[in-house]
Structure formats: structure tokens, C-alpha cells
Amino acid sequence: MNQLFGHYLLNKGILTHSQLSDVLQRERNVKVKLGVLAVSAGLMTAEQVEEVHNLQRAKDQKFGVLAIAQGYLTDAQVASMLSAQPDGHLSLIQTIADIGYMTMPELETALADFRREHRGMDLDSNATNEDELVRKVADFSAAGDNAELLYDYVGLMLRNVVRFLNDTPFIIANPATPSAFSWLVSQQVVGELSVSTSLHMDERVLLEIASRFYAESLSKVDELALDCAGEFLNLHNGVWCGSLSDSGHKVDLLPQSILRQTLPSSPTETCRVMVGTSFGSFEIILSIQA
16 A cells, blocks of 8 residues: 555655655665565575565566465465554655654545545555556557556566565656666567567666666676666566466567667657656656557
């Protein structure tokens, strides 16, 4: 729920982009993941946790679902650990109040308005939250019958930023033109669907994505950093293509490429979505060719 509530505050102009990034950076530092809780409770070994994380590189499923499927945890154990975790939006609210961006009465009012606006929606479902975020901001109607595939792509990207970059992303509505963005990480999906996928970002964000994906700090844009940034997109696209294959689409991936490019050369994008994180923002650019 914290993603959706954070986006609500941003979209209503209650918090600025930089303020929300600051909040998410501080809030992320105290969030404990399910795998850590499982090891701490003696329910899983570190090797088993790593195995489940590796499975997430191929399947768009939550850690708990995969751990249960592998026989490492029971439904009751997952439910118990989830109940022990602090509610995401509560930690977000506490962080906002601690920094002083909003007073508690202001937060109370905003939360009540948020709940009224989203009445009837399952606010505890991460998938629902991500789908709701994408549909509130993006219009993929130009893709026709393929619009749902693009919504799925962006929703999956938000989940994979959480899984593999350890951050809480949000979508920036009506972003300014990213004139400072100088790197374009691209990959082509081919087969029954031909989809051009790109991530457009500045050097600082590229280095942070590469560092988080590699799990080691990288200080310069060299071959290793470029390979890691490209591999993040390749991993994401591989999971997405796996979902497409499960739906009956025969698709494959061409090798990814990374170019120093201020603006994409193609003027025919089907959709462009700006994703904000605690370490900066990047743009998703997608185009489906007939």
C-alpha cells in the first residue's frame, strides 16, 4: 500500500518528487524482507533464501509464494511473518512525520481522503497497487489489443525494482523532459510480437542500478557497469517473455545494447513512463511494431 499512498501524495501535489524520494530512501533503510525474517526465525537457510531469489529471476511471483511451493515454508509461517512486518503505509507515514514534510493531522486527512478515493480496492495486494499505479498515469490505447501487455510490462518493472534493486519505485505523472538523460539501455523482443524496450537514464542512475544489481558499489561507467545495467533489463525482459510464453505467445530476446544517447532516435514510441526511485528516475520507452 505504501507505493500507492506515496503516489497519491505526489499526484495530489502534497509531496514533491524530491520529498517522496527522500522519504522512500529513509523508509527503505528500516524495511525487513521476508527472506531475512525467515532466516532470523530459523525457518530457512541462507542458501534456501538465495534459491528462492533466483527463482524470482524467472517467475513473477512473491517470495512467500515460491518458498511455499518449494516446501521451505508453510502458509501459516508466511502469514505469521507477514503479520509481524510493519504495515508499509504506516512506516511511510511515520517517516513523513519524522522528517516534518507533513503534520500528523495533515497525514490523517490525506489518508482518509486516499481511502475514500480507493474504496473497494484491495489495498494489501501489491499486484493490484502496481496495476493501479500504471493505469492512473499511462495511456497505452495506441497499442490497441496489445495495451494490456504493456501495462503488465510496466507493472512487472515496478516489482522487479523492488526485488532486484531493493527500492520502492513510483510513477511520476507529467514529468519534465529528461534532457539530462544520457544513457539508453535497449533490447528487442522478437517473434509473434516485436517490441522495442528501452530504459533512458542519466549516468548517476545507471551506476546505481548497476551497483545494486551487481551487489557491489561501482564508481565509474566501465564495461562492468554497462554489462550490469544491461543485464538488469535482460533479466526483466526474460521474466516478461516467460509470462508471454505462458500465455501462448512465441517470443525471443535479442542481445541488449547500451548507447550514450541523450534522446531516443525513434519518434514512434507507443508509451513512455517515468519511474521515480530513492536514487533518481529513469524512463521506460516501449514500442510495439505490427
